[in-house]
Every structure is written in C-alpha cells, then in structure tokens.
Amino acid sequence: MPRAVREQQMLDAAVQIFGQRGYMAASMDEIAELAGVSKPLVYLYLNSKEGLFTACIRREATALTEAVRAGVRTDLPVDRQLWDGLQAFFAHTAEHPDAWSVLHLQARTHGEPFAAEVAAMRTEIVSFVTRLVAIAAREAHRDPDLAEREVAGFAEALVxxxxSLATWANATEGVTARQAASTLMNVTWSGLGSLMRGHHWVPPAGED
Amino acid sequence: MPRAVREQQMLDAAVQIFGQRGYMAASMDEIAELAGVSKPLVYLYLNSKEGLFTACIRREATALTEAVRAGVRTDLPVDRQLWDGLQAFFAHTAEHPDAWSVLHLQARTHGEPFAAEVAAMRTEIVSFVTRLVAIAAREAHRDPDLAEREVAGFAEALVxxxxSLATWANATEGVTARQAASTLMNVTWSGLGSLMRGHHWVPPAGED
Known part of the structure; x- marks a missing residue:
C-alpha cells in the first residue's frame, strides 16, 4: 500500500481517537491498532504524537474551509451565499464531529503551537465572512456605508x-445542520438587515 | 500582612503574567517578583504552578459572572436586561484583558482540568442568557411559543x-465596550425580534 494512503488511514484513526478521548488520554497504541498498522510505522511516518496531532489539525482545518468555500457560489445573492456557507459549515461539523472536537476544543487546549494552527484557519474564515458582510452592506446602498469596523465586528460575532452553535448542535440530540444554520441565519441576517436599514437598537434615553 | 491579602496580591500578579506571557512561558520567579513576595511563599500558599493557575481561573470566572449579574436588574424590561448584561460583560473584559485572556484562551489551551473550570462558568452564563431569551419569547405572546430548542440555540449563538467579540475588541485599537455591546445587541435583538414576529429568513424556494 502506498505511503500516502497509509498516512491518511493513520490520520483517520488519529482524528477519531484524539476527538473522542482528548489529546492527553489518546494512546499511540490505540491509534496504530485502529489504523491497522504497527506503532513504529506511525512514528516513522509522523515522527511523534505532536507531529501526528499537528497533521490532524492541518488536514481537518483545510477540509473544513474547503467545504465552506465549495458550498458557496459567489455569483449568487449575498444572503444566499451566507445561507449556503452556514449550511456547508454545520453539515461538515455534524458529519465530522471528531474533527470538529480536534479543531475547536483539542487544538486549543494543548498549547500554543497547536492553537496557532487553528487560529490561522479561523482568520481565513473570518475574512471570508467579512467579505460577505461588506458586500451586503454595499448592496444596501447606504450613505455612509456600514463602517469598516462595524462590518468586522459583525463578522467576528457571526463566526x-x-x-458555539456547532459545538452545541453536536452535543444535543436531534439538532440538524439545517436547524443550526437556520437559527444563525435568522439571528444574524435580520440583525444585519435592520442595521443596514438604519434600525439600530437604541439604548434607553437618559442613560450615560 | 494577613495571608488573605498576600494571596490576592499573588493572584493579581499571576493573572497579569499568565494573561500576557501564556501559561507555559509564565515563570514563578517573575510572578513572585511582581507580587513582591518570595517564590517559596507562593508555593507555600498555592502549592504549584497548576494550583496558582487554577486559583486564578476560579477567581476571575467568579468576578466575571458577578459583574454581569450585578449589571442586570431583573425588574427592568428584557431588552434592557440584555443590553445592561452585554455592557457589563464587555466593560469587564475590556477592563481586565489579562483575566479575559486567562479565561478564554489560556484556561482552554492547557489541558482538561483547567478547561473544565471555565466550562462551568460558561454553563452559568448560557443559563442566564437562556432565561432572558425565554422571557423575551414569552413576552411576544406567540402561540406556539418559540420552541425551547430555538431558545437554547439562540442563547448559545449569543454567548x-x-x-468572539470580546477577544476581538481587546485586540483592536479603539473599540469600546459600548461599541461591542451595541454591535451584538443590534445583531441579536433585531434577530430575536424578527423571529418572534414570525419573520423567519426563508431559504430560496426549490431548494432541497
């Protein structure tokens, strides 16, 4: 069997074990057994537990961002792009709960080098969402446009x-990807629409 | 000086060093020096670096949840409660950026025991927000009421x-607590209002 294929099998097994047991408790023995290879071969290909974990994070971060990008057609209206992007995101996290656990929880709970790998993915997703929000703001033809900072804040809030919703949906029986996407779409799209129409929520009068 | 006072000085110094340097890079020497005590005294009072870090997480988690609760008067209208709660949250995270870094980043990136401490705080905040969203849903007098699951999803999205916004605001020059609260209030309150009035965002017709 070619090395590339064997390596993917090792990563499949590792994502499952890391996602379900946590990074600390995961054993290289169990990963090798699940992958159907010897432990020395895992070390030969991936060097160390750290190296294996890093390879898992990189592969799953790429898969998630590619799934979101593949779900979106940039020639469609921007609300449709957001809806399709959210559906692709929640479908991917629901279909790959172990990968989501590795990316969102495990990679952030075991030291800075792993956390930095995930931070790079997050930055890319925030840029993607920021572009959508900025287009939506432009399309609303307001003058002045929604401030750049408000667009950035909106994108951070949405991501x-x-x-948070992906983690909750995976932990809650019976919440589908479509329901999670619908909840978030309703929360944020209505909010964005109101903002752009100038319907700001106004703090009570007389407040400092 | 009484032990309780000395201990708080140690925690003040530790939150600052852990928040700025990260848990791994933080040195007990530097913490002791900043607190103006000897290193053996830090070990005598807090046992270990792990013990000191755990004490920091507990103190700061309590301070944050108390700040939010203290900011909210439950006899006021629910939108005002949400606004006041958000303002209290963002004011606290802005005034205590090192504490926020400890809670949101450091405590989650260094193993499960620390992460579990923060998860308990988060559960409490989600319950608090869920109650507000449920009241808002009840006040809208819809029949049937906003489903329990939709309320829970909404609260998870909001938290x-x-x-995400608190971390972004602390990393971005010139974003005030009030601006962050206002962005989030506009995003979520309008979304909640639309949902309750039955104005769901509807996926394009013909979609599977």
Whole structure:
C-alpha cells in the first residue's frame, strides 16, 4: 500500500481517537491498532504524537474551509451565499464531529503551537465572512456605508456564534445542520438587515 | 500582612503574567517578583504552578459572572436586561484583558482540568442568557411559543458571539465596550425580534 494512503488511514484513526478521548488520554497504541498498522510505522511516518496531532489539525482545518468555500457560489445573492456557507459549515461539523472536537476544543487546549494552527484557519474564515458582510452592506446602498469596523465586528460575532452553535448542535440530540444554520441565519441576517436599514437598537434615553 | 491579602496580591500578579506571557512561558520567579513576595511563599500558599493557575481561573470566572449579574436588574424590561448584561460583560473584559485572556484562551489551551473550570462558568452564563431569551419569547405572546430548542440555540449563538467579540475588541485599537455591546445587541435583538414576529429568513424556494 502506498505511503500516502497509509498516512491518511493513520490520520483517520488519529482524528477519531484524539476527538473522542482528548489529546492527553489518546494512546499511540490505540491509534496504530485502529489504523491497522504497527506503532513504529506511525512514528516513522509522523515522527511523534505532536507531529501526528499537528497533521490532524492541518488536514481537518483545510477540509473544513474547503467545504465552506465549495458550498458557496459567489455569483449568487449575498444572503444566499451566507445561507449556503452556514449550511456547508454545520453539515461538515455534524458529519465530522471528531474533527470538529480536534479543531475547536483539542487544538486549543494543548498549547500554543497547536492553537496557532487553528487560529490561522479561523482568520481565513473570518475574512471570508467579512467579505460577505461588506458586500451586503454595499448592496444596501447606504450613505455612509456600514463602517469598516462595524462590518468586522459583525463578522467576528457571526463566526463566534457559529463555533458555539456547532459545538452545541453536536452535543444535543436531534439538532440538524439545517436547524443550526437556520437559527444563525435568522439571528444574524435580520440583525444585519435592520442595521443596514438604519434600525439600530437604541439604548434607553437618559442613560450615560 | 494577613495571608488573605498576600494571596490576592499573588493572584493579581499571576493573572497579569499568565494573561500576557501564556501559561507555559509564565515563570514563578517573575510572578513572585511582581507580587513582591518570595517564590517559596507562593508555593507555600498555592502549592504549584497548576494550583496558582487554577486559583486564578476560579477567581476571575467568579468576578466575571458577578459583574454581569450585578449589571442586570431583573425588574427592568428584557431588552434592557440584555443590553445592561452585554455592557457589563464587555466593560469587564475590556477592563481586565489579562483575566479575559486567562479565561478564554489560556484556561482552554492547557489541558482538561483547567478547561473544565471555565466550562462551568460558561454553563452559568448560557443559563442566564437562556432565561432572558425565554422571557423575551414569552413576552411576544406567540402561540406556539418559540420552541425551547430555538431558545437554547439562540442563547448559545449569543454567548459564542460575545466571547468572539470580546477577544476581538481587546485586540483592536479603539473599540469600546459600548461599541461591542451595541454591535451584538443590534445583531441579536433585531434577530430575536424578527423571529418572534414570525419573520423567519426563508431559504430560496426549490431548494432541497
């Protein structure tokens, strides 16, 4: 069997074990057994537990961002792009719960080098969402446009909400990817629409 | 000086060093020096680096949840409660950026025991927000009420968005707590209002 194929089998097994047991408790013995290879071969190909974990994070981060990009057609209206992007995101996290656990939880709970790998993926997703929000703001033809900072804040809020919802959906029986996407779409799209129409929520009068 | 006072000085110094340097890079020497005590005294009071870090997480998690609760008057209208709660949250995270870094980043990136401490705080905040969203849903007098699951999803989205915005606001020059609260209030309150009035965002017709 070619090395590339064997390596993917090792990563498949590792994502499952890391995602379910956690990074600390995961054993290289168990990963090798699940992959159907010897432990020395895992070390030969991936060097160390750290090297294996890093390879898992990179592969799954790429898979997630590619799934979102593949779900979106940039020639469609921007609300449709957001909806399709959210559906692709929640479908991917629901279909790959171990990968999501590795990316969102495990990679952030075991030291800075792993956390930095995931931070790079997050930056890419925030840029992607920022572009959508900026287009939506432009299309609303407001003058002045929604400030750049407000667009950035909106994108950060949306990405944080999506991360939180994906984790909750995977932990909650019977919540589908479509329901999670619909909840977030309703929360954020209505909010964005109101903002762009100038319907800001106004703090009570007389407040400092 | 009484032990309780000395201990708080150690925790003040530790939160600052852990928040700025990260848990791994933080040195007990530097923490002791900043606290103006000897290193053996830090070990005598807090046992270990792990013990000191755990004490920091507990103190700061309590301070953050108390700040949010203290900011909210439950006899006021629910939108005002949400606004006041968000303002209290972002004001606290802005005034204590090192504490926020410890809670949101450091405590989650260095193993499960620390992460579990923060997860308990998060559960409490999600419950608090869920109650507000449920009241808002009841006040809208819809029949049937917003489903329990939709309320829970909404609260998860809101808390995730708040975490993400707090981190972004602290890393971005010139974003005030009030601006962050206002962005999130506009995103979520309009979304909640639309949902309750039955204005769901509808996926394009003909979609599977």
């Amino acid at each position: 944080g909400a999506a991360e | 995730g968005a708040a975490e």
